[in-house]
Amino acid sequence: MSTRRFYITTAIPYVNGDPHLGFALECVQADVLARHRRQRGERVHFLSGTDDNSLKNVEAAEAAGAPIAEFVNAKAERFAALREPLELSYDDFIRTSVDSRHRPGAERLWRACAASGDLYERHYEGLYCTGCEAFLRPSELDAGLCPEHHCEPERIAERNWFFRLSRYEGKLLELIESGRLRIEPDQRRNEVLGFIRGGLEDFSVSRSRERARGWGIPVPEDPSQVVYVWFDALANYVSALDYGTGGERYREWWERSDERVHAIGKGIIRFHAVYWPAILLSAGAPLPTAIFVHDYLTVDGQKLSKSTGRTADPIEIAERHGIDALRWWCLRDVPRTGDADFREELLAARANELADGLGNLVNRTITLLGRFRPQGVGTTKPLSGEAEALHAAIKRTPDEIDNALARFDFRAATRGSAVLACGRRTDRARARGGRSAAWPPSVHQGGHPHLNQLREVGLPHGRLRLHTRSLSPSSPAPRAQCAQQKIISPPSTPCPTMRQPQCPQAGASAWMAHSKESKVPLPSPDTLISIALS
Ligand SMILES: [Zn+2]
Numbered sequence: 172m173s174t175r176r177f178y179i180t181t182a183i184p185y186v187n188g189d190p191h192l193g194f195a196l197e198c199v200q201a202d203v204l205a206r207h208r209r210q211r212g213e214r215v216h217f218l219s220g221t222d223d224n225s226l227k228n229v230e231a232a233e234a235a236g237a238p239i240a241e242f243v244n245a246k247a248e249r250f251a252a253l254r255e256p257l258e259l260s261y262d263d264f265i266r267t268s269v270d271s272r273h274r275p276g277a278e279r280l281w282r283a284c285a286a287s288g289d290l291y292e293r294h295y296e297g298l299y300c301t302g303c304e305a306f307l308r309p310s311e312l313d314a315g316l317c318p319e320h321h322c323e324p325e326r327i328a329e330r331n332w333f334f335r336l337s338r339y340e341g342k343l344l345e346l347i348e349s350g351r352l353r354i355e356p357d358q359r360r361n362e363v364l365g366f367i368r369g370g371l372e373d374f375s376v377s378r379s380r381e382r383a384r385g386w387g388i389p390v391p392e393d394p395s396q397v398v399y400v401w402f403d404a405l406a407n408y409v410s411a412l413d414y415g416t417g418g419e420r421y422r423e424w425w426e427r428s429d430e431r432v433h434a435i436g437k438g439i440i441r442f443h444a445v446y447w448p449a450i451l452l453s454a455g456a457p458l459p460t461a462i463f464v465h466d467y468l469t470v471d472g473q474k475l476s477k478s479t480g481r482t483a484d485p486i487e488i489a490e491r492h493g494i495d496a497l498r499w500w501c502l503r504d505v506p507r508t509g510d511a512d513f514r515e516e517l518l519a520a521r522a523n524e525l526a527d528g529l530g531n532l533v534n535r536t537i538t539l540l541g542r543f544r545p546q547g548v549g550t551t552k553p554l555s556g557e558a559e560a561l562h563a564a565i566k567r568t569p570d571e572i573d574n575a576l577a578r579f580d581f582r583a584a585t586r587g588s589a590v591l592a593c594g595r596r597t598d599r600a601r602a603r604g605g606r607s608a609a610w611p612p613s614v615h616q617g618g619h620p621h622l623n624q625l626r627e628v629g630l631p632h633g634r635l636r637l638h639t640r641s642l643s644p645s646s647p648a649p650r651a652q653c654a655q656q657k658i659i660s661p662p663s664t665p666c667p668t669m670r671q672p673q674c675p676q677a678g679a680s681a682w683m684a685h686s687k688e689s690k691v692p693l694p695s696p697d698t699l700i701s702i703a704l705s
Contacts, residue, residue, distance in 0.1 A: 173212040176428040179205050182435045182443075183222040183267065183407050186246035187231035190253055191475045192513060193436065193468045195485035199501045200465060200581060201434040202259050207576050209260075216424045217261040218411050221247040223268030224387040225400040226301055226378075239386055243268055256486045258494050265411040267403060276410020277403050278391050283454035285391075289335040295375055298324035304400045305442075306375060319438055332377035332396060339449040340371045346448065346458065353461040354444050355579045358508050359437065363444040374446065376402045405447045408433065409456065431459045437466050463579040467510045483513065491515075496522035502581040
């Protein structure tokens with residue numbers, strides 16, 4: 172086991188509405204990174220949670236005519252409930268209103284910034300967008316409206332606590348330019364650098380208790396004020412590690428982690444890439460090592476929004492299409508930059524890629540192996556040109572996935588999979604001669620010329636395991652379940668977690684379960700390749 176420590180978080184969403192597909196995307200992406208690192212033997216801590224203390228939540232509760240705590244609890248439960256249907260593997264989930272670890276963490280962070288001389292009081296007047304939970308500069312408005320929420324910000328005049336952000340302008344530039352604080356992708360990094368170069372102004376980190384309707388964390392030593400929701404929310408990344416009580420987990424997962432990664436949406440980049448690092452610098456704490464920013468999802472061309480109720484319920488989608496299909500779509504179709512439009516037919520096409528491309532390939536391979544090579548297939552060399560190229564591609568796959576995920580490039584990670592390379596070959600064969608051409612009857616009788624030709628691909632035993640392992644961070648569900656149930660059944664057995672007649676990974680799991688338990692060695696997967704090329 173590696174001694175490397177990898178700490179990864181999702182953002183904590185406001186709970187002013189039900190969770191939408193955009194948050195599911197972020198959870199799946201973070202989950203894939205966490206699973207991938209665990210698989211590579213690293214120690215991983217994966218955190219998610221909810222931001223309970225925002226003014227937005229208070230307003231949503233008032234609009235619903237519900238007591239604030241009751242409303243927030245009910246909505247926060249909906250977010251926590253994503254874990255099982257989305258197959259999320261987070262280790263911890265924090266709620267900023269009720270978790271006893273959070274308030275001491277936020278308070279300690281406040282006091283640390285105060286001790287550095289970075290908090291001061293002053294009267295302030297500005298334009299506040301509750302949607303953003305931020306004051307906006309007049310120059311940031313679009314015809315007088317918040318560009319993100321298309322609403323008119325409220326003019327607020329009050330006495331607030333301010334954080335001396337201006338002091339950290341040079342330091343932040345240096346950290347981001349040097350890559351010590353990575354912001355991915357580049358387009359987002361440039362956006363942050365542009366914002367900092369435009370000049371950083373101190374920002375308000377409290378609001379009056381009255382304006383907050385008494386909801387939130389009181390400012391230490393000044394109960395007339397409540398800690399600004401972003402200062403409060405950002406603290407979750409360390410408060411969940413017992414920062415407030417100086418716990419060992421903070422030292423282990425924040426101070427001593429090799430990587431500290433935040434996965435966030437583009438709308439909250441300034442808070443994470445400017446405010447949060449400055450607060451940490453002030454508090455004398457290490458910074459995140461990377462901030463990965465995803466763009467937004469639209470659904471049938473419409474923006475998702477918790478407040479308008481257009482949420483595209485991820486649980487419903489997972490129930491309709493299977494969680495593997497949804498997770499696979501999030502990785503395969505969502506670009507690294509630029510918004511992605513979700514449509515159910517796109518997801519169905521990706522589900523077919525899994526079921527027809529990978530699932531079919533693996534299932535039929537197992538059938539053929541059982542029929543023609545029950546004693547195993549030895550390695551014979553030399554390889555033919557095409558077989559050699561495929562063999563080399565398969566060998567490269569784990570490194571390609573490592574590199575792609577180190578760049579947070581999920582599309583490249585899944586595209587690089589040799590399993591898909593096999594699938595594409597099958598597609599090409601289909602395109603040439605129709606569906607049946609890919610699986611001519613002669614293959615099943617053992618007489619297809621390709622079968623003989625491709626027996627020469629002497630892949631080391633267990634190579635197929637490698638590929639199914641490479642894929643499993645993306646689609647953990649059937650693999651885990653099949654493995655747990657020790658399914659060694661014929662490949663036509665439908666997987667219990669998939670609605671499709673052929674589960675993409677039931678075959679792979681059967682393979683793994685069989686090769687682990689069977690006394691009779693399974694043949695090496697060269698016939699898999701023969702099917703791919705036939
Ligand atoms: Zn706004």
